[in-house]
Amino acid sequence: MLGYALKRIGAVIPLLVVISFLTFILNGLSPMDPAEVVLHAQGVPTITEDLIAATRSELGMDRPLLARYWDWLLSCLQLDFGSSYVSGKPVWSLLGPALMNTLNLTLVSSLFIIVLSIALGIVCALREGKWLDLSVRSVSFLLTSMPSYWLSALMVWYFSVKLDLLPTSGMDSHLSYVLPVAVIVIGYAGLYFRIIRSSMLSNLNEDYVLYGRACGLSERSLTIQVLRNSLQVAVSVFGLAIPVILGSTVVVENIFAWPGLGTLTVNSILNRDFPIIQAYVLVLAVAFVLFNTASDLLNTAVNPKLRKGI
Amino acid sequence: MNGMHVLEVEHLNIWEERSGRVLVHDSSFRLAQGECLAIVGESGSGKSLTCKSLMRLNRTGVRQSGFVALNGEDLSKLSDKEMRKFRGRRFCMIMQNGMSAFDPSRPIGAHLLETLGVHFNWSRAEMETRLTATMSSVGLKEPAVVMRSYPHELSGGMLQRVMISLAIVLEPDVIIADEPTTALDAVTAYEVVEQFMRLRERLGSAMIFVSHDLGAVRRIADNVLVMKDGGVVEHGTTKNIFAGASHPYTRYLVSSKQAMSRHFEQLMGDADVAKG
Numbered sequence: 001m002l003g004y005a006l007k008r009i010g011a012v013i014p015l016l017v018v019i020s021f022l023t024f025i026l027n028g029l030s031p032m033d034p035a036e037v038v039l040h041a042q043g044v045p046t047i048t049e050d051l052i053a054a055t056r057s058e059l060g061m062d063r064p065l066l067a068r069y070w071d072w073l074l075s076c077l078q079l080d081f082g083s084s085y086v087s088g089k090p091v092w093s094l095l096g097p098a099l100m101n102t103l104n105l106t107l108v109s110s111l112f113i114i115v116l117s118i119a120l121g122i123v124c125a126l127r128e129g130k131w132l133d134l135s136v137r138s139v140s141f142l143l144t145s146m147p148s149y150w151l152s153a154l155m156v157w158y159f160s161v162k163l164d165l166l167p168t169s170g171m172d173s174h175l176s177y178v179l180p181v182a183v184i185v186i187g188y189a190g191l192y193f194r195i196i197r198s199s200m201l202s203n204l205n206e207d208y209v210l211y212g213r214a215c216g217l218s219e220r221s222l223t224i225q226v227l228r229n230s231l232q233v234a235v236s237v238f239g240l241a242i243p244v245i246l247g248s249t250v251v252v253e254n255i256f257a258w259p260g261l262g263t264l265t266v267n268s269i270l271n272r273d274f275p276i277i278q279a280y281v282l283v284l285a286v287a288f289v290l291f292n293t294a295s296d297l298l299n300t301a302v303n304p305k306l307r308k309g310i
Numbered sequence: 311m312n313g314m315h316v317l318e319v320e321h322l323n324i325w326e327e328r329s330g331r332v333l334v335h336d337s338s339f340r341l342a343q344g345e346c347l348a349i350v351g352e353s354g355s356g357k358s359l360t361c362k363s364l365m366r367l368n369r370t371g372v373r374q375s376g377f378v379a380l381n382g383e384d385l386s387k388l389s390d391k392e393m394r395k396f397r398g399r400r401f402c403m404i405m406q407n408g409m410s411a412f413d414p415s416r417p418i419g420a421h422l423l424e425t426l427g428v429h430f431n432w433s434r435a436e437m438e439t440r441l442t443a444t445m446s447s448v449g450l451k452e453p454a455v456v457m458r459s460y461p462h463e464l465s466g467g468m469l470q471r472v473m474i475s476l477a478i479v480l481e482p483d484v485i486i487a488d489e490p491t492t493a494l495d496a497v498t499a500y501e502v503v504e505q506f507m508r509l510r511e512r513l514g515s516a517m518i519f520v521s522h523d524l525g526a527v528r529r530i531a532d533n534v535l536v537m538k539d540g541g542v543v544e545h546g547t548t549k550n551i552f553a554g555a556s557h558p559y560t561r562y563l564v565s566s567k568q569a570m571s572r573h574f575e576q577l578m579g580d581a582d583v584a585k586g
């Protein structure tokens with residue numbers, strides 16, 4: 001198992017190299033010359049050819065691509081992603097805190113999503129077709145189909161404005177988490193609880209449940225067996241879900257003025273602040289790969305069928 | 311009531327609750343001590359439903375009525391808890407596909423020990439001793455390794471033998487085998503049928519043997535029940551059914567499969583002679 005883990009982690013490295021290279025050349029895909037962008041962003045009034053050339057060599061942009069990539073990669077590994085074109089501050093000093101805020105929001109939301117979908121999935125599967133199952137499914141369908149900006153507006157209006165219980169925006173106290181987390185959880189729990197439920201149901205109809213019953217095993221023991229087998233699906237589903245949620249907090253962050261990656265990136269995109277966008281894409285891609293690898297390893301650890309192949 | 315019969319089934323009806331569609335209608339049969347009754351019939355004729363209904367194992371949404379008695383005890387009067395004690399202990403089921411019959415996330419031994427733990431007050435060591443002994447007797451080498459294996463690590467034939475050895479330890483009154491050889495290759499199937507014949511000799515349990523393999527039916531069954539579209543079309547001794555069935559459907563079944571199974575039996579017979 002340890003050997004497999006090392007092999008799996010080793011396989012991630014080339015992938016990360018490819019991702020970082022793609023992120024690096026992403027910069028060159030912009031229709032505008034980066035040097036020109038820098039000058040625009042800095043608010044230089046008249047931009048001449050000479051000025052652009054000077055800026056290019058100042059930024060090291062006249063050197064060969066691979067050399068620039070190598071330098072960039074080395075500095076990225078030291079969390080040096082260059083400086084913002086707009087404010088001139090180091091990218092990491094902006095991105096680091098924003099990443100932490102987003103991670104907090106993501107992890108708190110994911111925790112609620114995981115607990116809620118597993119609990120609802122199990123209860124609904126065990127009561128399939130009964131009123132509880134039907135009502136949970138219809139309510140979740142209704143909630144999931146609401147656009148998150150609309151839901152957010154509704155909740156802000158009710159809980160913050162009308163009842164004055166919760167802050168409308170920002171990240172000042174634990175209470176600030178309630179609304180954004182609620183919106184994210186409502187958006188995703190419906191989806192993931194359905195996956196758990198259907199995986200429970202398909203397991204409940206498996207032969208091994210019939211044979212277990214025919215052998216006189218208790219319903220409790222059979223439920224545990226079904227649960228263990230269904231959770232294997234859950235581990236891989238949630239391993240992929242967390243980075244998806246991480247990437248999708250953009251809308252919610254912007255609505256609630258959450259000082260996270262989403263807010264930072266939208267501003268950077270509007271300002272064409274490429275170093276920040278680049279760092280954001282890189283960080284998110286790396287997070288995606290890492291979560292995926294972690295869930296894969298976890299899955300292998302709990303699933304004997306996969307474990308055999310290693 | 312009738313002390314002669316281990317299992318009595320009278321006017322068994324099975325239907326789908328929602329649509330009211332009748333799946334098995336008015337099926338009646340009896341099993342004497344040590345008797346083996348084969349149920350044959352085309353796919354969808356209700357063989358599996360009949361087997362499951364004896365143990366009250368049909369899914370919610372499938373309902374049953376009629377009289378099912380084990381040693382004169384009316385099973386429909388039992389509570390769910392009492393019925394659960396009968397399952398495994400008095401009735402043993404042998405599944406068609408060993409690969410899917412065990413929890414894929416647990417070693418085989420966990421299921422076996424848990425089952426024995428439900429029905430007997432044996433110590434773990436005693437359970438293991440008994441299981442190991444019966445496993446060797448049905449031709450499983452290295453029982454300890456088998457117990458530690460996960461279902462996907464064993465072959466279909468081995469898993470079939472595992473279920474048979476569990477049945478031997480449980481010593482049920484009735485063994486219900488629903489197409490126990492269908493998922494196996496011909497040679498393994500032949501050997502598994504051999505094990506079933508020994509199992510009967512050893513336990514003296516009554517047996518219901520559902521099969522499409524008329525060759526196997528002929529070797530193992532005393533009586534044959536032929537089902538079609540949820541009804542019993544013929545019920546008689548194996549000899550009579552194979553010699554000259556009265557119902558055209560049975561005649562069709564026998565004639566179409568006889569040539570093939572006879573050829574195979576000859577083949578296996580020669581192999582046995584060569585081995586012995």
Ligand SMILES: Nc1ncnc2c1ncn2[C@@H]1O[C@H](COP(=O)(O)OP(=O)(O)OP(=O)(O)O)[C@@H](O)[C@H]1O
Pocket residue numbers: 326333351352353354355356357358359360369371372
């Ligand atoms: N849970 C269920 N709900 C509704 N109908 C069912 C259910 N299970 C089986 N049936 C129907 O009952 C009929 C008989 O099914 P059964 O499984 O007993 O057939 P079978 O004789 O065992 O066939 P096979 O040889 O393919 O195993 C089929 O038409 C099937 O569609």
Ligand SMILES: [Mg+2]
Pocket residue numbers: 357358359488
């Ligand atoms: Mg069947």
